[in-house]
Amino acid sequence: MADEVVDEPGEELVATAKKKRAEKKTWFGRIILFFQQVVAELKKVVTPTRKELFNFTAVVLIFVIIMMAIVWVLDQLFGWVVVVIFGNPTF
Structure with missing residues (x-):
């Protein structure tokens, strides 16, 4: 920069x-x-250089992937807790 x-x-x-x-x-x-x-x-x-632009892009993509993994793990955990508390739904 x-x-x-x-x-x-x-x-x-x-x-x-x-x-x-x-x-x-x-x-x-x-x-x-x-x-x-x-x-x-x-x-x-x-304006950022080409190297800076690739670094910034990589950091953003890695951050997004990590956040997606955290949200997926929490979703699975909360889903499991709901099934344990309320039982398996039957339709």
């Missing part, structure tokens, strides 16, 4: 936004300011 992670907006971006907000008080000006800020934030997005 990137060496430098910026979570907060830069001081110059905030200052520019405040200045533009003071200048543009019409609804149209506020819409333009909003889109300018959206573009500025999108420029900060860092």
Whole structure:
């Protein structure tokens, strides 16, 4: 990933936004300011490398498989408990 992670907006971006907000008080000006800020934030997005993408995907898939196994085991356990408590249903 990137060496430098910026979570907060830069001081110059905030200052520019405040200045533009003071200048543009019409609804149209506020819409333009909003889109300018959206573009500025999108420029900060860092796309993962191919290796990072495969690692992230593998972690998610492994996590999902583990959670599915846990849910299946609990489902089997609770089903067995229900059969023990209430007996075998006859239809």
